[in-house]
Amino acid sequence: MENILEKTTTENLLSNRVKAMEASATLAMAAKSRELKAKGIDVIALSLGEPDFDTPEHIKQAAKEAIDANYSHYTPVPGYLDLREAISNKFKRDNNLDYSPEQIVTSTGAKQTLANLMMCLLNEGDEAIMPVPYWVSYAAQIKLAGGKVIEISTNIDTDFKCTAEQLEAVITDRSKIFLFSSPCNPSGSVYTKEELEALVGVLKKYPKITIISDEIYEHINFTDKHASIGCFEAVKDRVVTVNGLSKGFAMTGWRLGYMGAPLWLAKACGKIQGQFTSATCSITQRAAIAALGDYLEPTYKMKDEFAKRKKLVHGKLNEIEGLKVNDPQGAFYFFPDASSFIGKSTPAGEVINDMDELCMHILNEGHVAVVTGSAFGIKECFRISYAMSEEVLTEAMRRLKACLEALS
Ligand SMILES: Cc1ncc(COP(=O)(O)O)c(C=O)c1O
Structure with missing residues (x-):
């Protein structure tokens, strides 16, 4: 009997539903980031959408008690x-x-x-x-x-x-x-x-x-x-x-x-x-x-910490020639407009054609991972997460400035 499966590629075993799904742009960035890290390059990941803090103690305690209470x-x-x-x-x-x-x-x-x-x-x-x-x-x-x-x-x-x-x-x-x-x-x-x-x-x-x-x-x-x-x-x-x-x-x-x-x-x-x-x-x-109870002190503390970091990053981003920055009022992201860098050339003479390429360049040469705005529907911007310590953010901003200002 003819083996039908032999004639079938694994690709067409998948549903149309999943085939129609776009691959995540953030995943490409994460993969490249890991590749560089594996080569021993110290990449700063400002691409993550999560707080760098630990879960507050009273919440962890409640979980431990729940385990013991079966x-x-x-x-x-x-x-x-x-x-x-x-x-x-x-x-x-x-x-x-x-x-x-x-x-x-x-x-x-x-x-x-x-x-x-x-x-x-x-x-x-x-x-x-x-x-x-x-x-x-x-x-x-x-x-x-x-x-x-x-x-x-x-x-x-x-x-x-x-x-x-x-x-x-x-x-x-x-x-x-x-x-x-x-x-x-x-x-x-x-x-x-x-x-x-x-x-x-x-x-x-x-x-x-x-x-x-x-x-x-x-x-x-x-x-x-x-x-x-x-x-x-x-x-x-x-x-x-x-x-x-x-x-x-x-x-x-x-x-x-x-x-x-x-x-x-x-x-x-x-x-x-x-x-x-x-x-x-x-x-x-x-x-x-x-x-979800009334004790929200740890949450307020994290917010205060984010506010300090936001101020730091805002100041540093404003110092980068060609970047248009606003003052976000919430979350832990900046979404600067970097369209003025599109069409510029890298020191190696390669033209940056779009935001995806600019973000890849920032990763490869600046060793900072950010996320291209096209992942969020806007091609002119990229996203920076500032859920990192002030020390790390300061170094990341130094690298970003050097990398962007080297484009001509
Ligand atoms: C705007 C927004 N909504 C929803 C989520 C999903 O959060 P979770 O599934 O972790 O509760 C996220 C996570 O990044 C988010 O940024």
Whole structure:
């Protein structure tokens, strides 16, 4: 009998779904970075999206106690009830949002929360509107669910924020989702209450649009005025507020994301999650109750530390000739406009044709890893994470300046 498999390449064994997925630009950078490190080159990775701090002691303690108390069984899919009660209280305490425990679903990171939402809301060809730049995984998840990404362009001069007019101009009969993060990854921009109110002025006219507000950087906000779009009466019944412990509590590896959502959508997300992963880790859930309590001192300390680093990096970036820099109000990223370097030549005589090449050059010659803006939908910029010690950041900025200013 003919062996059909012999005629089949491994490539076409894969689903069209995964074949259509774009490879992550950050992965190429990470691979190259590892390659250089393996050769003994000291690369400074400013490409990572995670705090460099340790998880606060009281949270670790709660996890240890949970292990000893044998929290080792499957949990309810949306999470333990007392965890969802803690989240409901947190939403009220910090954000003045009213989500009952039944409206809350916890997941394996906010990434899964978002994936659940895309799978529950999007049919083939439905449109998800996002201001650019946006976090990399949004676009990949939307496309995987069959949706179409509709971009609203912004730039450094508008602090990377979109306006109500821009939003209204892209809304169609197929618009299903409006999604944004504030504070934003990668720009660090923070929408004020007034700016959100203007967007609500448009969104209230389109009841079929579900608003997804990703607030995972809530605690790293230097304005101290975090505003949630879910507070606005006119749209509150269709706002999903997404959050998680990764950034504000230095818990990236623990995997706990959560959302408050309309009940119909919370139930649907529970249904999807029940078939894919069930609930997130039981020990993490017990630790999360400690994290979400009233003791937030360690989180405030981390924010103060980020504020110092931001000031340092801001000053250094401003000294680099040709780089356009704004003053991000949240998260731990800068997203400078480096378009003036495109078309320039390296000391070896090679022309830099685009931002991907510029970032590769910064890595190869400057030994600093940053992420190209094209990964976030903007080709003029690159992202720098300043989740590093001041000493390391100072050295990284010295290298970056030398490398960029050597281009002619
Ligand atoms: C804007 C934004 N949303 C969501 C996430 C996902 O976070 P996690 O899955 O670790 O909770 C990240 C992580 O980088 C992020 O930057």
